[in-house]
Amino acid sequence: MKKFLISLVTFFLIFCSYAKASTPTQPAVSADGAIVLDANSGRILYSKNIDTPYAPASTTKIMTALLTLENCKLNDMVTVGKKPPVADGSKIYIFEGEKLTVEQLLYGLLLASANDCAEALAEHIGGSIDGFSQMMNRKAKELGCKNTNFVNPSGLYDDKHRTSARDLALIMKELVKQPEYSKIAKTSSYKIPPTNVCKEERPLWNENKLVQPYSKFYYNICEGGKTGYTIQSLHSYVASASKDNHRLIVALTHDNNKTYFNDSLALFKYAYENFDLVEPYLKGQTIENYSINKNSSIPLSLGENFYYTIEKTLASKASFKIEPKLNENLGKASLKKGDTIGTAQVKLDGKSIGEVKLLSGKDYTPKTTASTVLTNTVSTGKTILKYVFYVFIIILAIYIVLRIILIIKRKKRRKRFKYKK
Incomplete structure (x- = not known):
């Protein structure tokens, strides 16, 4: 009986340990919207109301920074207009007519969350706040944001100014590709030197x-982030981290308790501890040789890396497969190495998890053989004979009709001649 109880307890402990390992507990966060997005694979590792639009406050400024870095050089000079110095909310007190570099304004935007810097950059790039807002919304759509509408570059509260946790993560995913962003966003402190004003x-x-x-x-692996707060918007936060080339994005929206630093750390820790980034297929890898005919084949080469984020408990048992879907009429026209020839579906344990581009692994030109020439010649000859036959039939029909008409006319003439006699 004693041995039985010991075995039962041991089994129970092992079972609980396995259950705990296979289903890790997700952290609780106080924000109403939250996401952990794997920037490499695009997989969502944690979600809470990720598509609900909320007022984002100053996390808006990551879109302002993105458009600035895409449209300007850091040493571009900006002359401050009339409106930025009187912007509401946080600011570093810039002056009308003051000359500042784009880099200096970005430091003000990202470190001090300065609304006057946001408006100065917006006017410099978009010509006006409205013009820049249109650029923001166009960019958001390009990035796949579906629940976003911006009306200003700073995040000052407006009932129509909204974004979601998912959309905020997509914007940060794009922004962190800019090397200048992390350089600025990770700086602890900065001094803007004296200017002309x-x-x-x-x-x-x-x-x-x-x-x-x-x-x-x-x-220490944080690449940068942005806080946000207004009374109506509550607190929001977005940040990026990278560990061993595995990049994660955390976004939190509409947080009443201001626990976003704690919650972000908990989410990063949860994702890194429970998920691995794998690369089952790499750019340039040949997955098979495709036979065009008996004498010719082309290598099917992957046009991009394929990343997938998988639970650590499942990684060792994962079975990836790839299924090519080639363009129609492949092989009938010439190809250059690197030409896109289709896509390949990637499957995990039989379930589709994404696709990659397929490229031709070499140059290819359809060969013209003697038999092909003969076949084409015979085919052309048949076509000509067919048309000649049709023309002959038409001419014969016309001849017969004319002959009949002529015979009828002759008979009529004979009858008239008889009557006259």
């Missing part, structure tokens, strides 16, 4: 505690 230095401190080494929230 302001004779004093402007010291700036980074409000993102995940990049501040002295902070209890310091996260």
